[in-house]
Amino acid sequence: MTDLFRPGDRVRTSRIDPPHHTRLPRYARGATGTVVEREGSYPLPDRRARQLPAEPEPVYAVRFAARELFGEGDHTVTLDLWESYLCPAATEETK
């Protein structure tokens, strides 16, 4: 399986609030950030926690501006996110 994203790509996180375990923290949902690097491949915990088959998939470090996550702050937050949590950010959303 080829990686969907590369370092520098702008990505948007899922807004879905699932009724099961997930490792996409609530504060980082529906947010746009930049891929920093690929960390490796790991099975999606959302599926593993429900004992469903889970193939390893890419996990990326993704950096967000605090302002994007919280509406304020001058720092950045970097999270480790499974590919399933991400989609390409539309160009008009990058500003």
Added chain:
Amino acid sequence: MSGEHAGPAATVAARVRHLEALLEQRGLVDSRELDRALEAFLARASPANGAHVVARAWLDEGFRARLLADANAALPELGLSMGGGLQEQRLKVVENTEGRHNVIVCTLCSCYPIALLGPSPTWYKSQAYRSRVVRDPRAVLREFGFALDPAVQINVWDASAESRYMVLPRRPAGTEDLDERALAARVTRNGLIGVAPV
């Protein structure tokens, strides 16, 4: 689920004992083997390991570059590893510079590089630290007595997946004459998490 660790600890402990008993009953784990593995792991786990890594990185430019590029590959140079658990964990070392400071947290639970930092401090697992440091790291650092220059950019690393993080602090001024052991003695556990300068 991101609950509070300080909740009904006794209930959790009872549940763990019950699980362990079931696993033993079914022959999936051997209790002595489990005890031995845990004791061996914890006996080696100490912030002195992280401090040793930092001191070496300050003294040896080649090691510093290898550590930042691939920490898991560099650790064995010092006889260390991120193994010891069920599987080797990926370690990412993040370097503080003149313009950028790093802070580590796990907002979902309390992921932490135990092998290099020892068991995590209670505050690291508290809901207060986990929820506030991502949102207002400067205020949290101030509460630790760490007044970071406002011009320095802060990056918070939330260990939300399989990677573990350690901060490589900046080498303090006036330490040019110190050897590796003396430098390591300057490094604190809080410095390796990013809530202290060194």
